[in-house]
Every structure is written in structure tokens, then in C-alpha cells.
Amino acid sequence: MNSEFPLWEVFIRSHGGLNHKHVGSLHAADADMALENARDVYTRRQEGVSIWVVPSEAITASDPEDSDPFFEPAKDKIYRHPTFYKVPDNVKHM
Secondary structure (H helix, E strand, O other): OOOOOOEEEEEEEEOOOOOOEEEEEEEOOOHHHHHHHHHHHHOOOOOEEEEEEEEHHHOOOOOHHHHHHHHHHHHOOHHHOHHHOOOOOOOOOO
């Protein structure tokens, strides 16, 4: 694989999962090639039911070093924490 190809981030939704999880990265010429390569590399044992590939350059991420000031506004909203709610035992996925 040519490392001059764009880098793609791969997300897989597993059989039992409800959301896609980041599983790795790969280089590919285009989205179709990235999907096929992701299938071959990350779902060899039928680990997934859905694959997303996203160009790495399209992802904007927060800086871990700025996490305290970045997430500070959420600290004063304790009512959003799940400790205020009782989840029924029959609820499997929340």
C-alpha cells in the first residue's frame, strides 16, 4: 500500500453493538478502496455489520492538553449526570 494515499479512519459497528467504534486507520486511494481494505483488515472474522471510513483530514479533534478548560462548562451541570436517574433493569442499552 502506498503511504502517499490519503489516510482514512475506520469505524466498525459490531453484531451486538449499537454504535460504531474506531478500530484503526489505513491508507487508500478513495472511499471505495478504503471500505474494501477496512473490510479485509478489520472484519476478517465477521466482527462487524457496518463499516464507516472517514478521511482523517476531515476529523477535527480537541487537544488533550486543553481538556480541563475545554470541558469545564460541563462540570457545573451535575443534573446531567446519570446518578440522578434510575435505569430500569430491563433496559439493555442506554
